[in-house]
Amino acid sequence: MTIRGRAFIAGIYEHPLREIPDRSNSQIHAEVAAGALADAGLSFSDVDAYFCDSSAGFGPLSMADYLGLRLTHVDSTETGGSSYVVHVGHAAEAIAAGKCQVALITLAGRPRSAAMGGRPGGGGATPDMVFEGLWGMSGAVTGYAMAATRHMHEFGTTSAQLAEVKVAASLHAQHNPNAFLREPMTVEEVLESPMISSPLRRDDCCVVTDGGGALIVVSPEVARDLSRVSAKVLGHGEAVKHADNGRLDLTYTGAVVSGPRAFEEAGVTQADIDYASIYDSFTITVIETLEDLGFCAKGEGGRFVLDGALVAPDGRLPFNTDGGGLCNNHPSNRGGITKVIEAVRQLRGEAHPAVQVPDCTIALAHGTGGSIGSRMGSSTLILGTEDA
Amino acid sequence: MSKPLPTPAPVSPPETDEFWAATAxxxxxxxxxxxCGIPIWYPRPFCPVCGSFRTSWSEASGRGTVYTFTVVHRSGIPRYREALPYVVAYVELAEGPRVMTNIVDCEPDDVVVGMPVRVVFHDTGQGSxxxxxxxxPTAADDGI
Known part of the structure; x- marks a missing residue:
């Protein structure tokens, strides 16, 4: 695939001012976005991809929320002043690949006003952070706890059902010599752990660990020449879900968009998934994501995880066989990379023998970022064995 | 009864100066x-629903219901630690938006989803x- 002739720049806008002491970076991003869309004859509702540098807030999430965008592709590649040229190339690739149709690229900054003692307006002072930074939100758990409260209210989900997710992860972690928590747990033990932010207890939370991970993605030609077995990328979807002009619904995640797109591109269904790495920052993250990916109906996640459904190798949907973020590892407070790593181990047949899924040919890895309690990124990846 | 909460002053972008001055x-x-007429939250001079920059201030009723909440028992925020346990919530305003806030002046364990609430203001001492x-209680009376 080449991008040649596959994408066009249809709108441009340069902000007319050279000194802007009285507006936030966010507002300037919004103004240039509106200008470029008007130039193209398009509107905000046409935009399905957004590109920004590190000036826009929390990655692309803050401006997606500010502008009310419905996104299936995002990119916040930061390469300094070259970023926006990189973004055009990446946007063209995404358009050529069918990932999006209308990409918005914005830049905003106020170095002149800032140097003259101007008001703060960018970075950590994006308005979303101002209005959510005053109430004692203690890390990520507070927002996820509010999601759990609402899920329980609407669907009758229980703390014991949340605990089943931790128990399944712990049963897997006992076989991982590197896991941070290696002791198998019971539902009762999880329910006796200290309350952190109701209804979430200590054992509803992932571990906090140092460390990291890395992945190598190659062309088919390179893969063919390597002696190691590779995992084939079959499909992928991504989405941003945000506070929706203050009408946020905490009972679902961006997986409702990223999941179907990944399944469609891969040409498989939920029934084809032999193994799933599900982002597990908290137990409620897993419950909502399982529903949103279509492994059960909305609201049924708490009941779905009963009876060892997530436990390898014999459960209905073996998950997080490394012990997941809940027991094994959550390096840099970000669990996405370990989700992909364990999915590849399963497809290679190199998971621990006690948790290796027999004949694992199709695997799913799902990442969640930001907070399901406000604005978040979701990405779903479907992988197969080399001959899948 | 919930303990007094800290009152950190917002570091506000310029376009919400009027909002914070009004809270004082x-x-x-x-x-x-x-x-399009829709109330916008969080406050900004841009409508994320229809894309318009034609927006203006109006006063909210200050009434709403609890959409969801959590009772915080462990906090990594030093000035909030002395107030443990405290309640962080999203309140659905009568006008529609769900706003992040605290529920105060009651036992944290008495907060429930759907509970009628009304706004109170805690001065930061810095013009907000x-x-x-x-x-x-008036909403509760209405319900009986």
Whole structure:
């Protein structure tokens, strides 16, 4: 695939001012976005991809929320002043690949006003952070706890059902010599752990660990020449879900968009998934994501995880066989990379023998970022064995 | 009864100066879109629903219900630790938006989803006040 002739720049806008002491970076991003869309004859509702540098807030999430965008592709590649040229190339690739149709690229900054003692307006002072930074939100758990409260209210989900997710992860972690928590747990033990932010207890939370991970993605030609077995990328979807002009619904995640797109591109269904790495920052993250990916109906996640459904190798949907973020590892407070790593181990047949899924040919890895309690990124990846 | 909460002053972008000045006078303002009419939250001079920059302030009723909440028992925020346990919530305003806030003036364990609440203001001492919400007995009376 080449991008040649596959994408066009249809709108441009340069902000007319050279000194802007009285507006936030966010507002300037919004103004240039509106200008470029008007130039193209398009509107905000046409935009399905957004590109920004590190000036826009929390990655692309803050401006997606500010502008009310419905996104299936995002990119916040930061390469300094070259970023926006990189973004055009990446946007063209995404358009050529069918990932999006209308990409918005914005830049905003106020170095002149800032140097003259101007008001703060960018970075950590994006308005979303101002209005959510005053109430004692203690890390990520507070927002996820509010999601759990609402899920329980609407669907009758229980703390014991949340605990089943931790128990399944712990049963897997006992076989991982590197896991941070290696002791198998019971539902009762999880329910006796200290309350952190109701209804979430200590054992509803992932571990906090140092460390990291890395992945190598190659062309088919390179893969063919390597002696190691590779995992084939079959499909992928991504989405941003945000506070929706203050009408946020905490009972679902961006997986409702990223999941179907990944399944469609891969040409498989939920029934084809032999193994799933599900982002597990908290137990409620897993419950909502399982529903949103279509492994059960909305609201049924708490009941779905009963009876060892997530436990390898014999459960209905073996998950997080490394012990997941809940027991094994959550390096840099970000669990996405370990989700992909364990999915590849399963497809290679190199998971621990006690948790290796027999004949694992199709695997799913799902990442969640930001907070399901406000604005978040979701990405779903479907992988197969080399001959899948 | 919940303990007194800290009152950190907002570091506000310029376009919400009026909002915070109004809180010091006991008023909760909503930005409203002059084109499609929808109340906008968080406050900004842009309508994320219809894309308009034609927006203006109006005063909110200050009444709402608890959409969801959590009782915080462990906090990594030093000035909030002395107030443990405290309640962080999203309150659904009568006008529609769900706003992050605290529920105060009641036992944390008495907070439930759907509970009627009304706004109270806690002065930051720096020309602004934090909008928090307390149980609304008048709404409860209405319900009986």
């Amino acid at each position: 006078e006991g008023k909760l303002l909503l930005r409203r879109c002059d084109d 006040a934090l909008y928090r919400f307390q149980p609304d």
